Amino acid sequence: xxxxxxxxxxxxxxxxxxxxxxxxxxxxxxxxxxxxxxxxxxxxxxxxxxxxxxxxxxxxxxxxxxxxxxxxxxxxxxxxxxxxxxxxxxxxxxxxxxxxxxxxxxxxxxxxxxxxxxxxxxxxxxxxxxxxxxxxxxxxxxxxxxxxxxxxxxxxxxxxxxxxxxxxxxxxxxxxxxxxxxxxxxxxxxxxxxxxxxxxxxxxxxxxxxxxxxxxxxxxxxxxxxxxxxxxxxxxxxxxxxxxxxxxxxxxxxxxxxxxxxxxxxxxxxxxxxxxxxxxxxxxxxxxxxxxxxxxxxxxxxx
Amino acid sequence: xxxxxxxxxxxxxxxxxxxxxxxxxxxxxxxxxxxxxxxxxxxxxxxxxxxxxxxxxxxxxxxxxxxxxxxxxxxxxxxxxxxxxxxxxxxxxxxxxxxxxxxxxxxxxxxxxxxxxxxxxxxxxxxxxxxxxxxxxxxxxxxxxxxxxxxxxxxxxxxxxxxxxxxxxxxxxxxxxxxxxxxxxxxxxxxxxxxxxxxxxxxxxxxxxxxxxxxxxxxxxxxxxxxxxxxxxxxxxxxxxxxxxxxxxxxxxxxxxxxxxxxxxxxxxxxxxxxxxxxxxxxxxxxxxxxxxxxxxxxxxxxxxxxxxxxxxxxxxxxxxxxxxxxxxxxxxxxxxxxxxxxxxxxxxxxxxxxxxxxxxxxxxxxxxxxxxxxxxxxxxxxxxxxxxxxxxxxxxxxxxxxxxxxxxxxxxxxxxxxxxxxxxx
Numbered sequence: 001x002x003x004x005x006x007x008x009x010x011x012x013x014x015x016x017x018x019x020x021x022x023x024x025x026x027x028x029x030x031x032x033x034x035x036x037x038x039x040x041x042x043x044x045x046x047x048x049x050x051x052x053x054x055x056x057x058x059x060x061x062x063x064x065x066x067x068x069x070x071x072x073x074x075x076x077x078x079x080x081x082x083x084x085x086x087x088x089x090x091x092x093x094x095x096x097x098x099x100x101x102x103x104x105x106x107x108x109x110x111x112x113x114x115x116x117x118x119x120x121x122x123x124x125x126x127x128x129x130x131x132x133x134x135x136x137x138x139x140x141x142x143x144x145x146x147x148x149x150x151x152x153x154x155x156x157x158x159x160x161x162x163x164x165x166x167x168x169x170x171x172x173x174x175x176x177x178x179x180x181x182x183x184x185x186x187x188x189x190x191x192x193x194x195x196x197x198x199x200x201x202x203x204x205x206x207x208x209x210x211x212x213x214x215x216x217x218x219x220x221x222x223x224x225x226x227x228x229x230x231x232x233x234x235x236x237x238x239x240x241x242x243x244x245x246x247x248x249x250x251x252x253x254x255x256x257x258x259x260x261x262x263x264x265x266x267x268x269x270x271x272x273x274x275x276x277x278x279x280x281x282x283x284x285x286x287x288x289x290x291x292x293x294x295x296x297x298x299x300x301x302x303x
Numbered sequence: 304x305x306x307x308x309x310x311x312x313x314x315x316x317x318x319x320x321x322x323x324x325x326x327x328x329x330x331x332x333x334x335x336x337x338x339x340x341x342x343x344x345x346x347x348x349x350x351x352x353x354x355x356x357x358x359x360x361x362x363x364x365x366x367x368x369x370x371x372x373x374x375x376x377x378x379x380x381x382x383x384x385x386x387x388x389x390x391x392x393x394x395x396x397x398x399x400x401x402x403x404x405x406x407x408x409x410x411x412x413x414x415x416x417x418x419x420x421x422x423x424x425x426x427x428x429x430x431x432x433x434x435x436x437x438x439x440x441x442x443x444x445x446x447x448x449x450x451x452x453x454x455x456x457x458x459x460x461x462x463x464x465x466x467x468x469x470x471x472x473x474x475x476x477x478x479x480x481x482x483x484x485x486x487x488x489x490x491x492x493x494x495x496x497x498x499x500x501x502x503x504x505x506x507x508x509x510x511x512x513x514x515x516x517x518x519x520x521x522x523x524x525x526x527x528x529x530x531x532x533x534x535x536x537x538x539x540x541x542x543x544x545x546x547x548x549x550x551x552x553x554x555x556x557x558x559x560x561x562x563x564x565x566x567x568x569x570x571x572x573x574x575x576x577x578x579x580x581x582x583x584x585x586x587x588x589x590x591x592x593x594x595x596x597x598x599x600x601x602x603x604x605x606x607x608x609x610x611x612x613x614x615x616x617x618x619x620x621x622x623x624x625x626x627x628x629x630x631x632x633x634x635x636x637x638x639x640x641x642x643x644x645x646x647x648x649x650x651x652x653x654x655x656x657x658x659x660x661x662x663x664x665x666x667x668x669x670x671x672x673x674x675x676x677x678x679x680x681x682x683x684x685x686x687x688x689x690x691x692x693x694x695x696x697x698x699x700x701x702x703x704x705x706x707x708x709x710x711x712x713x714x715x716x717x718x719x720x721x722x723x724x725x726x727x728x729x
Contacts, residue, residue, distance in 0.1 A: 245559065
């Protein structure tokens with residue numbers, strides 16, 4: 001055994017040796033990578049580590065060590081459970097509707113229609129608009145007394161609606177779908193254009209109807225795009241903050257109290273930074289788990 | 304000597320510069336600091352709506368007298384609170400902060416983040432009239448454990464705004480004085496697209512109603528909120544009924560802003576609303592011809608309203624506490640208060656301001672000054688518990704569940720008291 005080790009000993013030394021050119025190349029590569037590494041270390045990894053440390057403390061100055069107390073507190077906090085449930089409803093609603101609408105629009109815009117380039121551009125406008133503008137815009141549109149939407153309903157002889165009072169979460173989902181669908185449509189369009197026309201021709205020769213071609217050719221081949229859209233959608237929905245902050249203030253009575261809005265309140269209104277940090281970490285874990293599950297399910301379907 | 308630069312050399316130099324630049328920048332002092340600018344800058348956080356010319360003039364004189372630059376940053380209240388909280392956590396605080404009057408100085412004092420002003424007051428108080436020239440109730444939200452942590456800047460209150468023309472058209476000769484008269488007037492004023500009153504989506508506007516029914520938001524001795532609870536439920540229920548039973552008010556919109564009633568008021572869609580002097584300028588701007596009437600706060604078991612306003616305080620780690628105190632004395636001087644009132648109609652906390660002949664003669668400002676006599680402190684010292692914002696958040700939920708979501712007032716009060724008890728004991 002010793003002899004074996006002795007015999008193998010020189011090998012690693014040999015593989016570690018690099019030519020001077022390789023070493024120079026490696027140094028140059030690291031030099032070029034260094035700004036990015038420094039950037040990420042300072043602005044991403046350090047805050048992440050710092051936030052985890054903060055999550056172990058309590059008090060307005062986060063100076064009272066409580067270990068994992070903030071994490072266990074979160075599981076017993078009814079308000080946090082409520083915020084998480086509201087966020088899941090919001091995320092699921094926004095995701096499903098965005099995908100369905102985005103796919104339908106993508107299929108339509110994938111046809112040889114006149115002015116489709118213009119339509120594609122128009123669809124992207126809400127996504128390109130600042131969420132602050134979107135929030136204020138919709139807050140004014142939905143105002144039951146002076147908003148445009150109720151005036152349109154009144155002109156049509158339809159009853160007035162209290163959008164943000166009677167159906168606040170559904171309304172926020174609607175605003176999100178309005179904003180996100182254009183982006184989802186563009187992604188699906190790219191996916192559709194990547195499907196070889198040959199498959200459709202073969203299916204048509206076999207006598208497949210339009211619906212069967214969509215069901216058995218388009219949808220399976222769009223699976224990678226759908227997977228990407230769903231992962232991105234879930235992450236952005238779980239992290240949504242601006243709409244409840246700008247439009248509803250989390251109300252009425254907590255109906256739109258999304259998780260990140262609750263984290264914001266906990267840190268900046270209640271000055272409970274340790275607890276807010278723990279909540280952020282719990283959200284990170286949830287997002288990671290959901291993303292991994294989605295990837296696994298998506299890969300299984302793809303194979 | 305070969306001075307040509309090879310491609311590799313160029314790349315290496317570029318990479319080195321890219322790495323070195325941010326590090327050097329991070330390690331170096333800023334030019335401003337090198338020239339003494341770091342110490343010669345005074346940072347002032349202020350409400351975005353309070354940047355009056357009267358204050359700007361004071362700030363310019365302050366800069367000239369001390370040869371210092373004032374970095375005057377203005378925010379909406381929630382953003383100011385967010386910025387300040389982040390600053391305190393980071394240890395880089397402004398020198399002077401305007402607070403929203405709800406008790407920030409005490410809240411920050413409980414964690415050691417606000418500076419006690421007692422030494423300054425002992426030295427200068429007599430000369431500047433603080434606190435003896437300030438209305439007593441205005442001082443309730445700035446004192447903690449026998450020390451003073453803030454100076455009230457504005458003192459306002461909620462009172463009844465009404466449209467005189469709408470009243471005349473409805474045959475109403477006088478503004479209501481009691482809840483019963485108020486409801487009767489609101490019913491007469493409600494028809495078609497017009498409502499008699501518009502209640503606010505902002506839960507803060509519920510306070511006059513609660514106080515008018517003899518309820519304390521916070522009872523420090525019993526360590527309880529909304530006492531007595533049955534009267535609190537009655538007051539909240541009355542507001543609920545105005546909307547959902549009598550339908551004399553539109554349902555407030557779940558929103559993060561409080562301007563809904565004012566928008567309807569200037570659009571002649573409602574005849575009455577509860578507001579304060581902060582709405583004088585917006586109303587004048589949006590509806591200059593509106594014949595605005597102001598009435599004393601309503602009465603039920605008591606005639607009462609809640610004090611509002613703002614104040615100023617110095618963070619504990621401020622770089623220039625002495626200068627901050629000097630600026631406080633300048634901003635709260637009587638002549639500056641009168642100039643700000645003349646400019647905007649804002650009302651002030653000095654007794655000598657309230658006694659001023661010009662103030663008394665002004666129909667709008669004078670009405671607020673008279674209403675201030677019925678003012679009570681809504682927080683009533685709850686900031687000293689260190690849990691004021693959490694309790695306030697729970698009250699927001701209770702208010703919205705009743706007023707916006709048409710829930711039971713009694714249930715909302717019970718739930719709120721239970722939540723508050725977990726936060727502050729009692």
